[in-house]
Amino acid sequence: GESVGLHLPTLSVQEGDNSIINCAYSNSASDYFIWYKQESGKGPQFIIDIRSNMDKRQGQRVTVLLNKTVKHLSLQIAATQPGDSAVYFCAENNPGTASKLTFGTGTRLQVTL
């Protein structure tokens, strides 16, 4: 029979446009969040992180927004480039275990020319 895998939501964005990738996290006690980018054949690559005492953090072309009220995290990528095409994961820490992360299922970003 046909195997059923995780269905990754896909976001298609035109080159040069801004991308917004969303993530709902599960534990209101989580206090550290990370966004990762995974390209085909590679491991997840750290992009940006944010702690719960902040609601916004900016990096180079990327911004992470945290809304603790609704347990929502977003990654904004400015001026999206073909090299941004990848699967993006959010991760939250397990409170009380600073090291242990729980990963979301991921969003595939496709950049069209």
Added chain:
Amino acid sequence: DAGVIQSPRHEVTEMGQEVTLRCKPISGHNSLFWYRQTMMRGLELLIYFNNNVPIDDSGMPEDRFSAKMPNASFSTLKIQPSEPRDSAVYFCASSLGGEGPQHFGDGTRLSIL
């Protein structure tokens, strides 16, 4: 700077054989994590170490799986005997003090025939 180094990058073997995956964390990092990634289940934490000591192995699927960290610069994940359902990409990651992001290697793609 050298990142997390995993070997081998690919492994194909017959069921019943012993498989050993290797990981060298980033120098100075004292937390090490083993993950498994499949289409069906996404990214799953198998076990993690702090200062070479296993802290949480609740993600290890069965007794066929074991992991060791004999020193701060080396860890192994062993499967004995291997089964086709163990086929996946296995990632190693490391972090500093559990306070910062985890950095991943490029994984070992394991195929059990």
